[in-house]
Amino acid sequence: MNLILRAFEILAAVALVVGVIVFLFGGTKWRSRVSQIAFAVCAAIVLLSLVTILYFVGSHSFQTFTDQHITLGQFFTGKVWNPDNGQVGAVIPIVGTLTVTLLAVLISTPVSVALAVFVTEIAPTWARQFMQPVLELFAGIPSIVYGLLGIELIVPLVRYAYNYLVGAFLYAGFGVVAAGLVLSLMILPTITSISIDAIGSLPAGLREASLALGATRWQTIRRTLIPAGSSGIFTGVILGTGRAIGETLAVAFLVGSNPGSFPIQFTNSFPYFVLYPTSTITVQIFQDFKEATPGSLDFDAVWTLAFVLLLLSLLLVIASRYVASRSAFKATNATRPRGAAKIAATTLPATTV
Amino acid sequence: MGTLAKDVAVAGSESRAGQPTPDARAARRARARLADRIVTYTLWGIAIALTGLLAYFIFYTIQQGASLINWRFITQSDVAGDLDGPELFNTFYILIFSLLICVPLGLGCAIYLVEYARQGIFTTIVRFATETLAGVPSIILGLFGFIFFASSVNGGLGFGVSRLAGTFTLVILNLPLLVRVSEDALRSVPGELREASAALGANKFQTVARVLVPAAIPALTTGVILTAGKMIGETAALLYPAGGNSSPTGWFSLNPFLPGDTLAVHLYELRAEGIVPNAQQIANSTATLLIILLLVFNLGLRYLAGLLNRRLAGASARKTRNK
Numbered sequence: 001m002n003l004i005l006r007a008f009e010i011l012a013a014v015a016l017v018v019g020v021i022v023f024l025f026g027g028t029k030w031r032s033r034v035s036q037i038a039f040a041v042c043a044a045i046v047l048l049s050l051v052t053i054l055y056f057v058g059s060h061s062f063q064t065f066t067d068q069h070i071t072l073g074q075f076f077t078g079k080v081w082n083p084d085n086g087q088v089g090a091v092i093p094i095v096g097t098l099t100v101t102l103l104a105v106l107i108s109t110p111v112s113v114a115l116a117v118f119v120t121e122i123a124p125t126w127a128r129q130f131m132q133p134v135l136e137l138f139a140g141i142p143s144i145v146y147g148l149l150g151i152e153l154i155v156p157l158v159r160y161a162y163n164y165l166v167g168a169f170l171y172a173g174f175g176v177v178a179a180g181l182v183l184s185l186m187i188l189p190t191i192t193s194i195s196i197d198a199i200g201s202l203p204a205g206l207r208e209a210s211l212a213l214g215a216t217r218w219q220t221i222r223r224t225l226i227p228a229g230s231s232g233i234f235t236g237v238i239l240g241t242g243r244a245i246g247e248t249l250a251v252a253f254l255v256g257s258n259p260g261s262f263p264i265q266f267t268n269s270f271p272y273f274v275l276y277p278t279s280t281i282t283v284q285i286f287q288d289f290k291e292a293t294p295g296s297l298d299f300d301a302v303w304t305l306a307f308v309l310l311l312l313s314l315l316l317v318i319a320s321r322y323v324a325s326r327s328a329f330k331a332t333n334a335t336r337p338r339g340a341a342k343i344a345a346t347t348l349p350a351t352t353v
Numbered sequence: 354m355g356t357l358a359k360d361v362a363v364a365g366s367e368s369r370a371g372q373p374t375p376d377a378r379a380a381r382r383a384r385a386r387l388a389d390r391i392v393t394y395t396l397w398g399i400a401i402a403l404t405g406l407l408a409y410f411i412f413y414t415i416q417q418g419a420s421l422i423n424w425r426f427i428t429q430s431d432v433a434g435d436l437d438g439p440e441l442f443n444t445f446y447i448l449i450f451s452l453l454i455c456v457p458l459g460l461g462c463a464i465y466l467v468e469y470a471r472q473g474i475f476t477t478i479v480r481f482a483t484e485t486l487a488g489v490p491s492i493i494l495g496l497f498g499f500i501f502f503a504s505s506v507n508g509g510l511g512f513g514v515s516r517l518a519g520t521f522t523l524v525i526l527n528l529p530l531l532v533r534v535s536e537d538a539l540r541s542v543p544g545e546l547r548e549a550s551a552a553l554g555a556n557k558f559q560t561v562a563r564v565l566v567p568a569a570i571p572a573l574t575t576g577v578i579l580t581a582g583k584m585i586g587e588t589a590a591l592l593y594p595a596g597g598n599s600s601p602t603g604w605f606s607l608n609p610f611l612p613g614d615t616l617a618v619h620l621y622e623l624r625a626e627g628i629v630p631n632a633q634q635i636a637n638s639t640a641t642l643l644i645i646l647l648l649v650f651n652l653g654l655r656y657l658a659g660l661l662n663r664r665l666a667g668a669s670a671r672k673t674r675n676k
Contacts, residue, residue, distance in 0.1 A: 005510075032558040035561075038461060039464045040465055042459075042461030042462040043466065045462070049486060050482045057493065057497065115399060115400060122393055123400070127400070133655075134407055137652075141410065141586070144588050144620050144621055144643075148636075148637075216385045218388055219385055219389070248490070285492055286589065294506055302496070309490055310493055313489060320484075321484065
């Protein structure tokens with residue numbers, strides 16, 4: 001492996017030197033050719049990064065099943081996550097991830113669509129220009145700061161609400177509810193900005209026709225614009241889900257980091273349901289990697305979790321491309337440089353922290 | 354329509370011809386107007402509430418940590434780990450280095466996709482790879498950065514837990530973003546510029562280098578500044594490749610092989626394993642620094658860049674101003 005890398009390095013260095021020389025001395029025609037190759041190489045580097053990541057994550061993750069002799073069934077149905085003892089049942093982290101993501105998307109989508117409708121239809125120009133930096137700031141707050149804010153503001157809220165409902169101090173506040181609330185705030189800018197683009201790029205004729213038929217503004221929005229922009233909104237929701245799934249720091253602060261229990265347990269007597277701190281895939285990876293030594297079950301199990309996460313993200317990306325391709329609206333190829341497109345470009349899942 | 358009208362005819366609201374009476378129509382319209390009013394107020398309320406929430410978050414964070422912030426805090430380092438000088442330096446170091454690598458790469462890829470690519474398998478694959486890379490969670494990139502750049506076992510490049518490894522990890526993290534931003538910027542250049550350049554006899558490269566890229570710079574700078582603002586808060590991708598500690602003495606150097614924790618990573622370390630007695634307070638102050646940096650980038654620099662663009666690009670910038 002090292003030999004291949006060496007050879008590649010030497011080849012790349014030689015090509016670079018040759019390219020620079022030709023570029024500087026070759027005249028416009030050669031310059032044009034060399035630069036075309038250079039640009040293509042840039043594109044190839046992007047491709048190469050992805051391939052390398054897939055290779056490393058994949059190869060390490062399979063070692064759990066080959067070297068460590070864990071079966072697929074053990075991994076995906078086992079409830080105990082204790083790699084030091086040889087038990088790697090990933091059900092609780094997976095359930096945790098799905099629950100938190102579902103909560104976040106359910107809370108965030110209506111609010112995002114409402115905000116998008118506000119910005120495109122109802123807000124006067126000054127309000128529209130004001131909301132743009134607001135959305136950017138929401139998107140730009142580091143995930144760890146969201147985690148801190150969650151601990152100091154949201155967790156006490158959840159704790160108070162649950163204990164008030166139940167009448168006794170049963171729950172500290174850490175768990176999927178707090179994490180889901182904060183996560184919904186974090187994916188709000190993503191869904192909102194893509195929805196703004198979706199609704200904003202609908203032809204004006206739609207609005208005008210609806211208004212000409214005597215509809216009020218809300219009727220126009222509800223019956224015409226939102227359905228027409230629904231595939232764009234749906235693309236935004238999928239991308240928001242992708243971001244929520246990969247979110248690490250904020251969730252780590254809020255969800256309890258406890259792979260020992262499900263988020264909610266039901267009892268036969270009052271209070272019938274008790275919330276517990278739990279864990280998610282990202283949190284588990286984040287915690288376990290610290291003490292993992294290469295070659296141990298700890299290490300390989302973390303990579304398998306990472307691979308599951310990667311697969312989920314990949315599925316979501318494919319789903320978003322599919323949805324986007326079935327509509328005239330394309331979220332990734334905004335042809336007009338609108339302000340919302342910039343927010344969309346910078347809040348898409350690449351910015352998970 | 355006729356039978357349906359008869360089926361739903363409510364006594365008095367439908368005339369014999371199956372159409373709603375003028376009274377029913379007026380009532381329906383009044384209801385619709387009321388609904389419109391209620392929804393308008395609700396949406397305004399949501400927007401105001403969210404803005405208020407953002408303001409509250411920002412002020413709360415700043416207020417919690419403001420007590421420790423002074424010039425010494427942000428430029429010096431202390432053996433006890435009380436001060437944030439090294440972390441601030443590392444943050445900017447990693448930021449600038451990764452932008453230096455990332456922007457040309459992203460721009461090059463975007464130029465290829467916009468100007469040179471033909472409808473072929475390579476282009477489709479590259480686009481798919483960009484989008485997929487954008488969807489990779491940052492913790493996985495952090496693990497990958499550690500395994501590939503920092504460690505030397507199993508084919509890793511062996512830079513050690515260092516700022517260099519952190520830089521490269523951030524490059525991979527932000528590459529798809531910058532490709533997208535550059536693509537948007539390039540596509541926003543009006544086609545007439547390309548045609549004019551070709552009419553003057555320029556070949557593809559001359560058009561790209563001398564006309565398109567300079568014309569795209571205004572849009573590009575905004576995107577780069579926003580991306581930089583995101584990079585500042587990056588934790589999960591940097592914790593493992595770049596480390597969680599910096600040495601209290603040698604940190605103010607350009608040596609890329611030193612470990613370097615950034616503000617965000619330091620914040621995590623303080624909260625998770627704070628051993629100094631006032632770790633909480635330092636953590637709050639670090640968070641305050643982060644928020645201040647965020648405000649500086651998102652609001653301040655963007656505003657400045659907007660001013661600069663309007664001065665430099667003149668008429669074309671005014672035409673393609675962001676909505």
